[in-house]
Amino acid sequence: MPVTVVRHEPVVEAMSWASARALAAGANRPLEPVLAPFSEALGCRLAEPLRALVAVPGVDVSAMDGYAVAGPGPWRVAGQVLAGGAPFGAELRPGEAVEIATGAPTPVGAEAVLPYEQAVAATAPVPRARGQAEPVWVDGVVEAGRHIRRRGEDVAEGAVVLEAGAVVTPVALGLAAGLGHDELLVRPRPRVTVLVTGDEVVHRGLPEPGRVRDAIGPFLPGLVEWAGGRVTGTLRLPDGPEPLFAALGAPGEAPLTGEPTGGTPASVAFAGGTPVVPARAAPGDVLVVCGASSKGPADHLRKVLEGLGADVLVDGVAVRPGHPQLLARLPDGRLVVGLPGNPFAALAAALTLLVPIVRASAGTPARKETSALAGEVRTHPHNTRLVPVRRSARGAVPVGHDRPGSLWGAALADALAVVPPGWAGDHIELIELPPGG
Numbered sequence: 001m002p003v004t005v006v007r008h009e010p011v012v013e014a015m016s017w018a019s020a021r022a023l024a025a026g027a028n029r030p031l032e033p034v035l036a037p038f039s040e041a042l043g044c045r046l047a048e049p050l051r052a053l054v055a056v057p058g059v060d061v062s063a064m065d066g067y068a069v070a071g072p073g074p075w076r077v078a079g080q081v082l083a084g085g086a087p088f089g090a091e092l093r094p095g096e097a098v099e100i101a102t103g104a105p106t107p108v109g110a111e112a113v114l115p116y117e118q119a120v121a122a123t124a125p126v127p128r129a130r131g132q133a134e135p136v137w138v139d140g141v142v143e144a145g146r147h148i149r150r151r152g153e154d155v156a157e158g159a160v161v162l163e164a165g166a167v168v169t170p171v172a173l174g175l176a177a178g179l180g181h182d183e184l185l186v187r188p189r190p191r192v193t194v195l196v197t198g199d200e201v202v203h204r205g206l207p208e209p210g211r212v213r214d215a216i217g218p219f220l221p222g223l224v225e226w227a228g229g230r231v232t233g234t235l236r237l238p239d240g241p242e243p244l245f246a247a248l249g250a251p252g253e254a255p256l257t258g259e260p261t262g263g264t265p266a267s268v269a270f271a272g273g274t275p276v277v278p279a280r281a282a283p284g285d286v287l288v289v290c291g292a293s294s295k296g297p298a299d300h301l302r303k304v305l306e307g308l309g310a311d312v313l314v315d316g317v318a319v320r321p322g323h324p325q326l327l328a329r330l331p332d333g334r335l336v337v338g339l340p341g342n343p344f345a346a347l348a349a350a351l352t353l354l355v356p357i358v359r360a361s362a363g364t365p366a367r368k369e370t371s372a373l374a375g376e377v378r379t380h381p382h383n384t385r386l387v388p389v390r391r392s393a394r395g396a397v398p399v400g401h402d403r404p405g406s407l408w409g410a411a412l413a414d415a416l417a418v419v420p421p422g423w424a425g426d427h428i429e430l431i432e433l434p435p436g437g
């Protein structure tokens with residue numbers, strides 16, 4: 001019988017959940033604003049208020065297809081103005097009209113626009129002189145100023161339409177374009193690279209006995225996006241210190257590639273494909289290691305971090321699930337977040353460390369929410385418990401199915417209730433889960 005020598009490491013007291021979260025939130029500064037084209041600005045937060053560079057509309061324009069008129073009818077149609085075409089060259093005099101398209105500039109002197117639907121053909125009140133072309137006359141009822149959009153009526157030049165910190169949504173891009181912008185000053189979204197470890201972890205199909213499907217890699221991009229960052233790639237690593245060492249080492253030294261999606265087994269994850277570890281470190285970069293955060297024979301993260309000269313900021317958090325989580329800073333400034341392999345524990349740890357880091361870098365404001373608790377939760381004497389709940393009119397209702405290895409409860413939930421050690425009370429802090437579409 002082989003003898004297994006077990007060496008127990010001294011028990012280090014884990015950091016409190018609240019301290020770990022606060023430390024993570026302060027670990028990186030908000031990223032320096034950059035002037036970004038629209039395609040890159042989408043999803044970022046504005047670093048300055050969005051101002052109108054032009055008035056909208058830029059001049060008085062027609063809001064209807066019809067006739068711009070001056071004075072009381074009937075009106076002699078003196079010309080035509082189309083949007084984008086030449087403006088009517090003269091001042092419109094009482095009794096005159098110009099046929100006008102929606103969006104075309106109204107002539108000086110125009111007092112209202114008569115839509116086609118309300119216009120009637122009129123006969124000339126005065127007979128035409130011999131040899132003159134027959135003019136067109138129209139009549140109808142108009143109200144002074146009707147159907148003319150005045151310059152700056154929608155947005156005045158210089159007006160602030162969105163405050164600094166607002167998310168650049170698809171609609172915000174349309175608004176910005178309409179106000180004359182080609183680029184926006186935004187806080188860049190921090191880049192996150194995901195490293196999934198574990199020889200037993202597979203990425204497609206039905207896992208054979210002894211194998212598990214990766215349940216962490218699939219939720220991280222959406223979680224990071226929701227927090228204001230972006231996942232640049234997901235790399236699968238075989239167990240062992242070398243792959244981890246190479247992946248965490250200085251960018252550029254070991255250009256790593258992998259297959260961000262698809263069915264390659266972990267053992268060939270190094271063999272070619274798309275580069276997923278950015279070639280150069282940028283401020284705010286975060287590496288997330290899934291699994292390998294505990295103290296088992298295949299858990300090499302601590303040793304590798306030590307070998308790389310990293311500064312370990314958090315090593316274990318007094319929280320259930322998610323106890324063996326880790327935060328370290330590499331000598332080049334990049335942060336490494338170690339998530340436990342159990343998927344719900346990984347989610348809890350990601351919400352504790354990764355989400356606050358990404359939010360702070362991206363300038364996403366942190367929100368604090370409390371709620372009544374409608375149901376029973378177990379407390380732990382030393383650890384904070386994170387419990388999946390659904391918000392309701394009665395308060396937060398625990399949904400169950402909250403084993404560390406299962407995302408079932410978290411998928412049913414819209415928040416996690418934060419239950420401090422030995423907690424008693426009726427109002428509880430909630431941390432939000434990313435909403436569905």
Ligand SMILES: Nc1nc2c(c(=O)[nH]1)N[C@H]1C(S)=C(S)[C@@H](COP(=O)(O)OP(=O)(O)OC[C@H]3O[C@@H](n4cnc5c(N)ncnc54)[C@H](O)[C@@H]3O)O[C@H]1N2
Nearest residue numbers: 198212213214215216291292293294299323340341342345
């Ligand atoms: N002696 C101790 N053992 C363990 C401790 C401890 O404090 N002392 N903590 C336990 C807790 S709590 C957790 S959580 C796990 C964390 O372990 P690791 O982060 O080292 O992860 P693994 O050992 O690789 O895997 C744990 C578990 O999760 C499965 N796994 C791994 N990766 C994935 C993935 N991407 N998707 C789905 N499931 C995954 C893996 O197969 C294992 O079943 O450690 C305890 N042990």
Ligand code: MOO
Nearest residue numbers: 321322323345404
């Ligand atoms: O706390 Mo572990 O993180 O329970 O599964």
